[in-house]
Amino acid sequence: MEMMGMEIERILENPFNTAIVIISVSSMVFIILLGKSFVNRGVKMSVSSDVPSVPRVPGLPLLGNLLQLKEKKPYKTFTKWSEVYGPIYSIQLGSSHLIVLNNSNVAKEAMVTRFSSISTRKLSNALTILTYDKCMVATSDYNEFHKTVKKYIMTYLLGSNAQKRNRNIRETMLENVVCCFNAHIKHNPLQAVNFRKIFESELFGLALKQAIGRDVQSLYVEELGTTLTRNEIFHILVLDMMEGAIEVDWRDFFPYLKWVPNNKVEANIRKLDFRRFAVMKTLIKEHKKQNEGKKEMNSYLDFLLSEVNTMTENQLAMLLWEPIIESSDTTLISTEWALFELAKDPARQDRLYQEIQTVCGSDRITEDHLSQLPYLSAVFHETLRKHSPVPIIPIRYVHEDTQIGGYNIPAGTEIIVNLYGCNRDSNQWENSEEWIPERFLDNRYDPHDIYKTMAFGAGKRICAGALQAMLISCTSIGRLVQEFEWRLEAGQEEDIDTVGLTTHKLHPLHAILRTRCQL
Numbered sequence: 001m002e003m004m005g006m007e008i009e010r011i012l013e014n015p016f017n018t019a020i021v022i023i024s025v026s027s028m029v030f031i032i033l034l035g036k037s038f039v040n041r042g043v044k045m046s047v048s049s050d051v052p053s054v055p056r057v058p059g060l061p062l063l064g065n066l067l068q069l070k071e072k073k074p075y076k077t078f079t080k081w082s083e084v085y086g087p088i089y090s091i092q093l094g095s096s097h098l099i100v101l102n103n104s105n106v107a108k109e110a111m112v113t114r115f116s117s118i119s120t121r122k123l124s125n126a127l128t129i130l131t132y133d134k135c136m137v138a139t140s141d142y143n144e145f146h147k148t149v150k151k152y153i154m155t156y157l158l159g160s161n162a163q164k165r166n167r168n169i170r171e172t173m174l175e176n177v178v179c180c181f182n183a184h185i186k187h188n189p190l191q192a193v194n195f196r197k198i199f200e201s202e203l204f205g206l207a208l209k210q211a212i213g214r215d216v217q218s219l220y221v222e223e224l225g226t227t228l229t230r231n232e233i234f235h236i237l238v239l240d241m242m243e244g245a246i247e248v249d250w251r252d253f254f255p256y257l258k259w260v261p262n263n264k265v266e267a268n269i270r271k272l273d274f275r276r277f278a279v280m281k282t283l284i285k286e287h288k289k290q291n292e293g294k295k296e297m298n299s300y301l302d303f304l305l306s307e308v309n310t311m312t313e314n315q316l317a318m319l320l321w322e323p324i325i326e327s328s329d330t331t332l333i334s335t336e337w338a339l340f341e342l343a344k345d346p347a348r349q350d351r352l353y354q355e356i357q358t359v360c361g362s363d364r365i366t367e368d369h370l371s372q373l374p375y376l377s378a379v380f381h382e383t384l385r386k387h388s389p390v391p392i393i394p395i396r397y398v399h400e401d402t403q404i405g406g407y408n409i410p411a412g413t414e415i416i417v418n419l420y421g422c423n424r425d426s427n428q429w430e431n432s433e434e435w436i437p438e439r440f441l442d443n444r445y446d447p448h449d450i451y452k453t454m455a456f457g458a459g460k461r462i463c464a465g466a467l468q469a470m471l472i473s474c475t476s477i478g479r480l481v482q483e484f485e486w487r488l489e490a491g492q493e494e495d496i497d498t499v500g501l502t503t504h505k506l507h508p509l510h511a512i513l514r515t516r517c518q519l
Helices: 002-011 019-024 027-045 074-085 104-113 125-130 144-158 160-165 167-187 195-212 230-245 263-290 300-307 313-344 346-360 367-372 374-386 437-441 466-483
Strands: 088-093 096-101 218-221 226-229 392-397 402-404 407-409 414-418 484-488 510-515
Touching: 074 088, 074 096, 074 392, 074 414, 096 104, 104 402, 104 414, 125 230, 125 263, 144 160, 144 300, 144 313, 144 466, 160 167, 160 466, 167 195, 167 466, 167 510, 195 230, 195 300, 195 313, 195 466, 218 263, 226 230, 230 263, 230 313, 263 300, 263 313, 300 313, 313 346, 313 374, 313 466, 313 484, 346 367, 346 374, 346 466, 346 484, 367 374, 367 466, 374 437, 374 466, 466 484
Parallel strands: 096 414
Antiparallel strands: 088 096, 218 226, 392 414, 402 407, 484 510
C-alpha cells in the first residue's frame, strides 16, 4: 500500500490529473463513488418538484469538471461559464457537487436571505490545518465560537471605536511610507521604486503593533533553533501561509480516497504550520515576560489575555495571528492595484490630485477628509471591483434544502460565490473589463456605502476588517498621489498577471516617482 501511494503521488504532480488515480484504485472505490452519486440524486429528488433544478455544466464521469479547471484561475472559467449557463449553475468536482453564483443578486440572496441554510464552512485539507480546524473569525462556522471571537476582534481592533483608538498607528505607518519614497527620490531620482517592498513592510509593522504592541526586528525561536530577522518572520507568518492556503490536494475532491497518501503536499503544509505556531508562541511568551505585572492594555494580545481563560495555547495563537496576516496582505492588494491603474492613467490621476488639492489645500490629507473626496472613494471601489482581493468566497455547505435564484438547492450541496464574476456581470457593470472610477459617482451608489462591489461580502459574515481596509487604503492612495506623480516603468502597462488562485499582482509595482510639491 505504501508503494502504491508513492507511485500515485509521483504521477499526481499535476493535482488535476486525477484520472490516472481513479484508474489505479480498486473497483470497490468505484462502487462507493457511484453509490455516492446515486445518493446525491436521491437527495435532489427530495426537494420541491415544482421548482427547476440548477443548470449543470457538462463534465466527465466521476471527474466532473475538474479537468476543465486545470488552468489555475478557476474564477475566470466560472465567469466564462456564466455567459453560457447563466448566473447560477452547478458543477461537479470529483465527488463534490457545487453551485456557483456569479452575480450580485444571487450572491446576496445566498449570503443574506438564505444564510441560515448555508452558514457552514467547507475547507480544503490545507486550510483545515492552517486554520487549526476553523479557529479563525474568517473561516469558522457561524456558531457561538464565531460570535465570541468576532466580538473580541471588533471590540479591540476593527470596530469604529477601536479604529479611533488605533488611528495614530495608521498615521505613523503612512508617514514612514512617505519618508521611504522621499528617500528613494533623493538618492535614486531616475530609478523606479518598488512600491510593494516598502508598503508591505510598513503594513506588517502596523499589524504587529496592533497585535502585540510593538514592531519586531528579530526573534529567537527556540523550537526552530535560530534567530529570525524581521523579513523571515514576515515570510513565515504571511507569505508562506498565503502560499499554503492555495495548495491544491487532489484528495479534497475525492473524500473517499483520503486513504491514498499524498505525503509531499501534507508534509509541506504541516511544516508551514509548525513554523508559524513556533513564531506565534514565542511572540506571546516574550510579550507575557515583558509585560508581567502591567495592567494597561496596549495591544490586542493584552485584550485577549484579559478576556480569555479557557482557550488553549494554539487557539490563542490563531486568534492573534489572524489580524496579522489579514492586515498585512489584503489591504496591500487593493492599494497596489489602485496605484497601478492611476500610474497607467495620467488623466484620472490628475483628476484625483485636483480633487485633493481643492479639499485639502496645503494640508496633508487625513482620514478626516475622506468623506469630502468622492473621486478618491470611486477610485477605491472601482479597484475593489476589478481587482477584488478575494476573487472567490470560501466554500459554504448547504445543510438543509433551500432555494436560490428560483432554483432548488438540495442539502449536501456546496456553494461557491464567484466575486470575480459578480463584479464583471455585464448586466450590472458596463465595460466591466475597464477600470472606470466614474461609474461610482453615479447617483445610484450611496457614497457612504462601503459594500458596493461585494468585495467585503454581505450579511452576517461581512468582512470584519472592511472599515480598517478602507481607511488605510484610501488615505494611502490619496496621500501618495498628493505628494508624488506616479508613472509606470516602461513595459509595465500590460503587466497584469496574478498569483495562482488569487488576484495578488504577480510582479510588484515599479513606478517612477516625481515629487509634486513640499507640503
